[in-house]
Amino acid sequence: MKAKIKSNHEPLIHIAKKTPVQGWRAMLVRAGAIVAALLVCGILTVFLTDLNPISVYSSLIVGAIGTPRRIWVLLHDLAILLCISLAVTPAFKMKFWNIGAEGQALVGGLATAACAMFLGNSLPPHFLIPVMLIASIVAGAIWGLIPSIFKALWGTNETLFTLMMNYIAIQLVSYFCFVFSVPKGSGRLEPINEKFWLPVIGDNDYLFNILFVLVLTVVMYIYLKYSKQGYEISVVGESVNTATYIGINVKKVIIRTMVISGAICGIAGFLLVAGANHTVADNTIGGRGFTAIMVSWLAKFNPFSMILTSLLIAFLDRGAIEIATQHKLNDSFSEIITGIIIFFIIGSEFFINYSVKFRKSEKKEAKNK
Amino acid sequence: MIVAFIQRAIVQSIPLLFGSTGEIITEKSGNLNLGTAGVMYVGGICGVMGAFFYEQSVETVNPILAVIIPMLTCILGSALMGVIYSVLTVTLRANQNVTGLALTTFGVGFGNFFGGSLIKLTNADVPSIALSATSKCFKTTLPFADKLGIIGDLFFSYSFLAYVAVIIALITSFYFNRTRSGLHLRAVGENPATADAAGINVTVYKHTSIIIGSIIAGFGGLYYVMDYANGVWSNDGFGDRGWLAIALVIFAIWRPNVSILGSILFGGLFIVYNYIPDLSLSSQELFKMTPYVVTILVLIITSMRQKKESQPPASLGLPYFREER
């Protein structure tokens, strides 16, 4: 009798938090999510193009890495995305939602271009490039510093603050593009003089940027894992209570970390402007500031895993763009694919952290006890 | 000229008002949907697709169907976006920020892709998507507006969706403050554990408000193409209005009625450079910055004053899990 009544009250599906699935089983869940997402993307592509299911994937691969040139473009895309992902990571590890990477990178790029423009005639190249780098770091750091001060002192919501800072940066760049535009009024800046481009290693334009970011990845990994500051970031992110208990100055850590985060974003802007685009415009970062947040999150804030996640995103991006171009479709196709992949991966995290029990199986468990 | 300015400001304000009202409803349930920009794109393009197929399939356009079909497809598209977000964040408890950003990537991509590829995909025999017939139906204004002089110009010269936006905002305000279900929704956003203990179904409220919020935001996209852009879809034409709508939510301190005036102010700030004589192109860009600067100031001031009523809903951004107490 009682059991009967009880069953009407117990929920049909019971969700419980569990010890997260570890190691290969977690990877399996994520791999499953990626496979499922690729299937969905494949079906979508078949639906939109006249490709058959198998050639969808082969065109994707050919599109991304079909020629040496494509491989370099892919690697460069990966490097820039990775650089910004590395930048936002310390802040996220501290549970500071810096979604202002777009703006922080953009002001870095702007500072780089400004240096080239104003100091280009007075400084020799081997001197100007470091100056550009420092200027971009300072600019990015300031853009990160502003919201962090308000967060540390008054608890101002950092998600919304950093988001707004993006658009201030974009408008600022548009403003300077008009102020310094050549020809006047075109809203575009004259490309930076070739003398001040980043050095070309071998005969590849992108190699410098790629190697630079690779070094940065290792540095960031070491910083987060082996430095005292990195340790403090982890403690503050895990528990402000514990941080206070062992005497960490939480406000100082928040501000310092955001300055670092902004500074590396600034470097990404520098690499893009001085090493690839050779000019700056309001769309120079092109949404990478937002994509980077997802890259960092998917990689669980591990710099080396981020190489994989940014590779995944950059690969699909390039591949989808090629498919779209071949079929005279819009290259925004790649954003749809990226979106779907991310939906699946973040959705799959649920199955790593929670267990779903159905009422029937719960009863069985009770009996077994 | 001032009348013209206000008129233009109001036209600019309507997409923002739709977006912010939708976002306020969503945020009141404790969910920060950074995907609103994407939702608005999808709302717009789905309306365009509905209208496009309808215009392609008939000889003469029936004005009523020409309005209803795009509206339905718009509702369908934006509701689906809402479903994606609510399933991921509420059911699967995914991180709201990451989900929202992915939704924006997806939505903006979706809009631009179909906007750019619709003709090719359907092998239609038109050079570009210009839904002038549909747009005309959407832009039908009140017949007596032009007879009322300035008053008519200021208050009655807009298309019906503009009034819908204001009415929705007012209804939402009323809903929050005067209805039982509105009280429950606010409780869910402020303190889901308390709402749960009081017997309110937190999950149902969250899902519903996210989906309804998305539909309302989607109308913003629809209004933009059909009315503001005269039925011509241009990629990235919608711009950053989605983010501006989120800024407006903060500016209006989570009140849809304040949002009505706020949206007009934002709309005005957005175009004011056109009305300032001898303004250089560069200074125009600085003027476009003002809505964001104003929003940051509001954000800072409210956080410094610590006045409870002007804070974001207390559980904003946090997933709710009953057993985690």
Add this chain to the structure above:
Amino acid sequence: MNRQVAIELKNISKSFGSVYANKDISMCVYQGEILSILGENGSGKTTLMNMISGIYYPDSGHIIIDGEEAVISSPKDAFKYNIGMIHQHFKLVDVFSAVENIILGLSGSSILNMAAATKKVKEICDKYGFVVDLNKKIYEMSVSEKQTVEIIKVIYRGANILILDEPTAVLTPQETQKLFSILRKMRDDGKSIVIITHKLHEVLSLSDRVAVLRKGEYIGDVETKQTNEAQLTEMMVGKKVELNIERSEPVNTVERLEVKGISCINRDGIKILDNISFVANSGEILGIAGIAGSGQRELLESIAGLQKLNGGEILYHDPKTGFTENLRDKSPVRIKELGVRLSFVPEDRLGMGLVGNMDIVDNMMLRSYKKGKSFFLERKQPKNLALKIINDLEVVTPNENTPVRRLSGGNVQKVLVGREIASNPTVLMAAYPVRGLDINSSHLIYNLLNKQKENGVAVIFVGEDLDVLIDLCDRILVICAGGISGIVDARSTTKEEIGLLMTKTNRGDANES
């Protein structure tokens, strides 16, 4: 006297994991009475009441209301049976007004009629004598006002059985008196009031009947008129249990830490520490006994530099230099820089003492990571320390790189205590270090503390089990409502003496009936 049963519990049991919170409890609540549920911390009072109010569902047993078995699996179900509970942590929405909170979650017209609701609430207020501004927002309210709103909320929902969990813990004596007179009015109106408490004088002055719980079991019930403090204390604390803790005599004790008249007011404006003075000697374990939430946490945190004080000083006598430092309002870092070797095992192990997601080695570093001028961390020593602790204290773990969250409670505590002892402290503070631990782990912790004492450390031990306090400590300081109600010699005191001190208020005015 012909009493009608309002609710009857039959053989109710509930366990969490392997621990019994309630074991085979049968009892009754009658209509029109005030029943006190008396018991020490962890005796299962709140768990039992939570099962009546729908927070938990019993593992076995029956709840009978009006002669029929009741199924209560949610607070909403409880309201169907006219049961309402007022929890210690109020469930109110801060930005809502009192009335909005009171009607929250109820069904009715879809458009709110606040005027009508306010009128109805007002009637309840007038009937029982509640005084509260109904349009005031919760965040503007004092704790007692919030409690009033909670009570009105429950009555508004038509509750005939009201359960209050430690309602006076947050109230001033005047507010307590006001609450009691309201509760009496409700009783006279035919409602049943159940009040969970461990304050004897309140039990005696307010209730008609007392039911006593001890360690999850039902000890019995008595009419208030026929009992006294001594009998209730004995029922509550039980017979002395021998624990076989080896306790040495303190040797060479010197004054190490001198707390002088410290006071502290918390965010709600309540005086959480009230003019506390004591001395902790080296080579001695000073126990601190008291009902949970009487200021123990704030006391330890103020010594550790985590709590701002409103008055008094904390003097540390350095054994090496002989200097005296005032630690009041100094940050933990500053205290360390002064050369004060202070170790602190906080109550919240994974939320404060350790970082759950970090491994044992990284948790070792919490105290020592700043050492040295290097930019980088030095993990070798922490790793050795981790291995040593795992070995010495027999921590059950796959290896030293396991996140501490995945260890069992006892092993977590060994890691924490091991780390705090490793820094060779001169003062060691431990808050509830054996809570939730099994007997073996507990004894291991006792032995560690004893060893520290023998090494000349001034140990401060906050405990809840009186048997442990009496067998482990040298002196016991009893704290009650933020003040010291007595310091006793552990070797000569009795559980009853401490029990009485724990519940005695020096203000006295809550005693009149």
